[in-house]
Amino acid sequence: MDFNHTDDRRMLADTLGRFIAGQTDPMARAEAAKTAPGYDPAVWTRFAELGVIGALFGPDDGGFGGGGFDIMVVFEALGAGLVQAPFLSTLLAGRALAAAGGRADEIEALIAGTMVIAFAHQEGGAGYDLDHVATRAERNGNDWVLTGSKSVIADAEGATLLLVSARTSGEVGDRDGVSLFLVPVQASGLDVRGYPCVDGGRAAEVRLDGVTLPATALVGTEGDGTGSIADAVAAGLLALCAEALGAMAVVRDATLDYLRTRMQFGEAIGRNQALQHRMAALLIEIEQARSAVINAAAALDGPGNARERMLSAAKYTIGRTGTLVAEEAIQLHGGIGMTWELPMTHFAKRLMMIDHQLGDEDHHLARYAALSRAA
Amino acid sequence: MDLSFTPDEEAFRHEVRAFYAGSLPPSLADRIRLGHGLTKDEQEAWQATLARRGWLVPHWPVEWGGTGWSAVERYIFDLESSLANAPRPIAFGFNMLAPVLLKYGSEEQKRHWLPRMLDGSDWWCQGYSEPGAGSDLAALKTRAVRDGDDYVVNGQKTWTTLGQHANMIFALVRTNDTGRRQEGISFLLIDMTSPGVEVRPIITLDGDHEVNEIFFTDVRVPVGNLVGEQDRGWTYAKYLLTYERTSMAAVGSSTAALAWLKSLAAKQQRGGKPLLDDPLFAARVARAEIELANLSTTALRVVAAVAGGGAPGAESSMLKVKGTELRQEISALARRALGPFAQPFLPEALEDGFNGEPVGPPDAAAVTPQYLNLRKLSIFGGSNEIQKNIISKMILQL
Numbered sequence A: 001m002d003f004n005h006t007d008d009r010r011m012l013a014d015t016l017g018r019f020i021a022g023q024t025d026p027m028a029r030a031e032a033a034k035t036a037p038g039y040d041p042a043v044w045t046r047f048a049e050l051g052v053i054g055a056l057f058g059p060d061d062g063g064f065g066g067g068g069f070d071i072m073v074v075f076e077a078l079g080a081g082l083v084q085a086p087f088l089s090t091l092l093a094g095r096a097l098a099a100a101g102g103r104a105d106e107i108e109a110l111i112a113g114t115m116v117i118a119f120a121h122q123e124g125g126a127g128y129d130l131d132h133v134a135t136r137a138e139r140n141g142n143d144w145v146l147t148g149s150k151s152v153i154a155d156a157e158g159a160t161l162l163l164v165s166a167r168t169s170g171e172v173g174d175r176d177g178v179s180l181f182l183v184p185v186q187a188s189g190l191d192v193r194g195y196p197c198v199d200g201g202r203a204a205e206v207r208l209d210g211v212t213l214p215a216t217a218l219v220g221t222e223g224d225g226t227g228s229i230a231d232a233v234a235a236g237l238l239a240l241c242a243e244a245l246g247a248m249a250v251v252r253d254a255t256l257d258y259l260r261t262r263m264q265f266g267e268a269i270g271r272n273q274a275l276q277h278r279m280a281a282l283l284i285e286i287e288q289a290r291s292a293v294i295n296a297a298a299a300l301d302g303p304g305n306a307r308e309r310m311l312s313a314a315k316y317t318i319g320r321t322g323t324l325v326a327e328e329a330i331q332l333h334g335g336i337g338m339t340w341e342l343p344m345t346h347f348a349k350r351l352m353m354i355d356h357q358l359g360d361e362d363h364h365l366a367r368y369a370a371l372s373r374a375a
Numbered sequence B: 001m002d003l004s005f006t007p008d009e010e011a012f013r014h015e016v017r018a019f020y021a022g023s024l025p026p027s028l029a030d031r032i033r034l035g036h037g038l039t040k041d042e043q044e045a046w047q048a049t050l051a052r053r054g055w056l057v058p059h060w061p062v063e064w065g066g067t068g069w070s071a072v073e074r075y076i077f078d079l080e081s082s083l084a085n086a087p088r089p090i091a092f093g094f095n096m097l098a099p100v101l102l103k104y105g106s107e108e109q110k111r112h113w114l115p116r117m118l119d120g121s122d123w124w125c126q127g128y129s130e131p132g133a134g135s136d137l138a139a140l141k142t143r144a145v146r147d148g149d150d151y152v153v154n155g156q157k158t159w160t161t162l163g164q165h166a167n168m169i170f171a172l173v174r175t176n177d178t179g180r181r182q183e184g185i186s187f188l189l190i191d192m193t194s195p196g197v198e199v200r201p202i203i204t205l206d207g208d209h210e211v212n213e214i215f216f217t218d219v220r221v222p223v224g225n226l227v228g229e230q231d232r233g234w235t236y237a238k239y240l241l242t243y244e245r246t247s248m249a250a251v252g253s254s255t256a257a258l259a260w261l262k263s264l265a266a267k268q269q270r271g272g273k274p275l276l277d278d279p280l281f282a283a284r285v286a287r288a289e290i291e292l293a294n295l296s297t298t299a300l301r302v303v304a305a306v307a308g309g310g311a312p313g314a315e316s317s318m319l320k321v322k323g324t325e326l327r328q329e330i331s332a333l334a335r336r337a338l339g340p341f342a343q344p345f346l347p348e349a350l351e352d353g354f355n356g357e358p359v360g361p362p363d364a365a366a367v368t369p370q371y372l373n374l375r376k377l378s379i380f381g382g383s384n385e386i387q388k389n390i391i392s393k394m395i396l397q398l
């Protein structure tokens, strides 16, 4: 048993940590969110040059990482820097393309940082149900015609392509009959309406109104998209959980520092045992969350049911703990914890919002129970 | 034991309901429901409506404009006001300063300041907290030095709610450094239009401007604006704080918020079913509803004790802790109910006259900001930790 990352991963984490500390400002995140694309493209290019994007993909796909612990190392560093860049979109879209096969050129462009592909799967009425696809793709001669809408799609404005899921057969909620399509952002009939998000970054409402695509737009096999989507989301869940670990560590340290330095009643507020116990309880929860993420990272490359269960266990734990850490940190900061000016509050908001991506605490608790019954 | 209201109290409840049904513009109620502040003009207009009905200051003595209601009637009025999502009169003047003036102010001060509250001449804000003096209020440093017929004030207040709208601030200032810290504090009424007063906005984590920093540089305040005796302000300040806390059970506002939460969750789909049918979410809602029913009776028990001649003491700390935690939980559930739609940040969608396309369910844009904003409930009015310290000391005698 060895709980240390390999030397390669440690080096990656060091390089990345240094770069993030020098190049990105947590407070810039909210500012960048005001206009499309919501991040600094020059910094994105630098990330690619550093090989960070390549670390998210396996050698078969042109990368040099791609394992659970590679994803964990990268996203934890991103979380600690509150980095706003299309990492999650790239991971989701790239993983789905890799799973579907036949899209080496696009994946190469993703890794090189020359192209962003948004993962346009989620729909308004779906909640967090991955099988809820109402968007339809119909054949018209050799072409495909897509109609429907996608909701809260990250990075859609800055993307070159959208990876859109659409139903080619069956009914909303069916597992089968979903296909994936690469849709150019300038395609006629495609409407992308962007907006800022609470935790920085931008997302968009996407409408497809009879978007006509050539046969080559279909990714992988017709009707077989669900497996690729599941593969992408599995990696995405791990990424979000690891990002939360990074953000939680920052929030923890900031709060601890505040408890030690904020004087009231002639002593540091951290001298109050009531607050010491609150902080001690947080520490326990954060360590538990780290273990959950390690479990998930170890399971990512393993067999299906166990993998999915560990991912849901991690996302459930992170959803609960992330919110707890954010709320407690604000409370223990008192009035200062309510301010925009304090970097900690932006990390806290990111933690809260992670619970709204790819399924919240309740969703993953129920999913875990269902998977356990099926195991 | 009898938990029901008397027929007279029931009749009174209907009278209050009828008033709101007839006088409260739905657009204002919507704003309150969504936790979105009123403009200064709207707030003043609504307070004038209440004043015309004679219900602006129910708790004041009748000779000054109060209603003479019993504790139970006041409770009913508060509850119904919240259920109707009626804007509340800005508490600083009506609920905090006024009781202090009535008890400790001179006749002249009462005659001058109380009518000006009623007719809307003054908008008051509360100048207690300072950067170094939050929970430990007695650490305050803003100084007032007597110079002829004036005090000269220097220092800084912070977290001043709606200070940007106020023309008057009641402030705790240090007038004496000898003896216990609490014994050198005075209670001063300061005209914010005086030279040397500067108001700077503080933006909160939800992106809103609700609180301010206020700087005082050689601000001259006539000695006639001192309430009570110099150096005795701590007594008055503490008297005021008990008034601040009793209203914080927020049973009415939690009841209204819970009803709205349920209607929101009924319309959200999870796995092809309404979210309200999701067992985990339903359990969360049920827990909140049970807590609320319990709290409602706990609050009524405190009211009944007061009606029977008791004074609300440390019991109001219990109501504050539970009431704020519950209100926060309901707002967290609304955020949860939105799913992915909790993420968009569209403050402009909350403005009047917004005609863009909303994102997600109606009113979704208000939910996460309100959740973030309501984190304040457990921080201000004496933080919940401080309330527990009070309970430990006063009730548990630990």
Ligand SMILES: Cc1cc2nc3c(=O)[nH]c(=O)nc-3n(C[C@H](O)[C@H](O)[C@H](O)COP(=O)(O)OP(=O)(O)OC[C@H]3O[C@@H](n4cnc5c(N)ncnc54)[C@H](O)[C@@H]3O)c2cc1C
Residues within 6 Å of the ligand: A262, A264, A265, A269, A272, A274, A275, A331, A332, A333, A334, A335, A336, A338, B125, B126, B127, B128, B129, B131, B133, B134, B135, B136, B158, B159, B160, B161, B162, B211, B376, B379, B380, B381, B382, B383, B384, B385, B386, B389
């Ligand atoms: C939105 C908002 C509006 C406000 N409006 C006003 C206003 O209009 N006028 C005004 O004067 N003030 C206002 N306040 C200030 C408010 O009263 C203070 O924030 C509050 O008293 C806490 O003080 P603090 O922020 O300095 O936190 P601190 O006192 O520094 O507390 C930090 C943390 O330590 C805890 N703590 C401190 N001491 C102890 C202890 N002895 N035991 C256990 N825990 C402890 C606190 O509970 C808190 O969790 C407002 C605050 C907010 C957030």
